[in-house]
Amino acid sequence: MTRAEESLERLLASRADGEPGFLAAHRAEGAATFRRLKLPTTRHEDWRFTSLAGLSQLELRRALPAGMPAAADLPPAPRIVFVNGRHDPALSDLAGLPAGAVVQSLADALARTPELVEPWLGRRVPTSDHAFAGLNAALFEDGAFVVLPEGARAERPIHLVHLASGAAGAAMHPRHVIVAAPGARAEIAELYAGDDGAYLVNALTEVYAAPGAEIAHYRLQREGAGAFHVGLLEVEQGRASRFRGHSLAVGAQLARVESRALLAAEQADCALEGLYLANGTQLHDHLVLVDHASPHTTSRELFKGVLDDKGHGVFAGRIRVRPGAQKIDAAQSSSNLLLSDDAVADAKPQLEIDADDVKCSHGGTVGQLDPNALFYLRSRGVDELTARALLTYAFAAELVERMGPADLRDRVRRLVASRLAGGAALLEAA
């Protein structure tokens, strides 16, 4: 066992009793799964390009309660804030939720109204065959429990904020459960930020979109430079529901986001998108699995990476079409922009199609900045550094502009521009 696995084993063994039966069972299943699978290595097909060697050397411990890290900047209400995996009511502000909607601490909900959580918690999560899902099930302390009643319309995005402020080895396992009743509509933004320690965030979000529900989900990952961020997004979609998932990765030394969507009924429509900006020695990995379990379902995937220095981007997309699931329309695209000779992009599309009347496509590019465009800008007086930043931003802009809520889009614009060499000039001129 690695040092991290030994320390996690100690954490698994020290869990307290006294939780409701369904939760205890969920935790026990998760603990058994992690003990069996351990931390994935690059021999695991889904982790071929992403080595957890750095994480495995950490002595992981339960993150201690902490205040807000200095660098954090909170989004507008409604927001529910967690620091080191624990709800912080003082930083939270739930003003502006639609009538009947509930956004609360999952730990509170489990303590007070477990019967409301029981039908959903872990319902679609691969607790029995996924090491990090198992670990999250066994060790999560809190997260958000979001319930949108039938026909609810959230006017403003609901922010789920996770802040990490921890010494090396602090481990957090936030767990969010989002339930959208028929016809409910909301934008939900998960924000991750933290200080510079070598901490682990192992986040798991489950989303249940009932028939006709429409959810736009954003994940803004700007963890501290030493962090390991592992995220799993599990989505189950009912008839004619729509789910839009956007992932932005800028932070962490290693970040892996896995998005899994089950299109369980006809007319379900899913789009998963991501933008990652890795520089230094950062690694940003996105794994996407779309499961067309029902006929007449559609999915779109669009991922883009901007890789500089020794940055490493990984994208793997798996589209599965089950037997008899006819009239599927699925498309996948991943592109990478390499800004240095040492940057690396790995892409792995996979189609598993067991039906014959389907439309599935995948494509992608790996390239550098267009010298003609660079010359065009410079010939107009724009200096080389700014011209490079402008073109790099332009590559990313397609995804940035799809961030729905204006406030969030603005945040993302600034975040992306500030990450580019010469990007400060873009912000000034904006």
Place this chain on the structure above:
Amino acid sequence: MLKIEGLRARIDSKEILKGLDLAVGAGEVHAIMGPNGSGKSTLAKVLAGSEQYDVAGGKVTFLGEDLLALAPEKRAAAGLFLGFQYPVEIPGVANMYFLRTALNAVRKARGEEELDAMDFLSLAKEKMKLVKMDPAFMNRGVNEGFSGGEKKRNEILQMAVLEPRLSILDEIDSGLDIDALRAVAEGVNALRSPERAMIVVTHYQRLLDYIRPDFVHVMSAGRIVKSGGPELALHLEEEGYGWIEKEPTSPAAGRPAESRP
């Protein structure tokens, strides 16, 4: 204003410009004509500083400065402008933003104050009228999905906003219908002044009906082989370029009369 002496340039290892001489004075409009492959576009791009080409020899002085020593953006700041034959599409960068960034970069280099968004907008509106450009294009990506004519109008708009001392227009007439050609030519003519000069590169005489040149030069095989007044363009229209290759190279290549002792 501009003096080119013995300019040689290569792409890969192929020599395209083979010792070209040209002098352009303030207030003058020079047309450079010639068959395909004669080096017209290469000359335009080398003057603007394209890194696609290696300058293998010669000297270019622009407003007293060694032009070839300057980066492309410094050439723009010094007052040089290239209207591209094939303007580049840059999705994701709004035309308006691009133009303001360019103008402010050039103003900053000249020691002038940068324009804020409001002042820029009114300037841009005025210039758009000049080239009859639909203001809706300002919010689109740079040249993104523009027709050939719209792209060329956008080039002239940029020229009108940047107010360069020397404009080099590379086949600004290619792919234009007659209305677009008129609009582009009007935009160009509006910028003619005793302080400014222009080099108009074209394959066809047609453009010169709208932009009257003071001098016409014919390029062949990387050199200017014949120079004259506007009547030379008419002669080319009638005779084609075939006779150029047959005639011995004109000793008076470059600017006629007074520029050559």
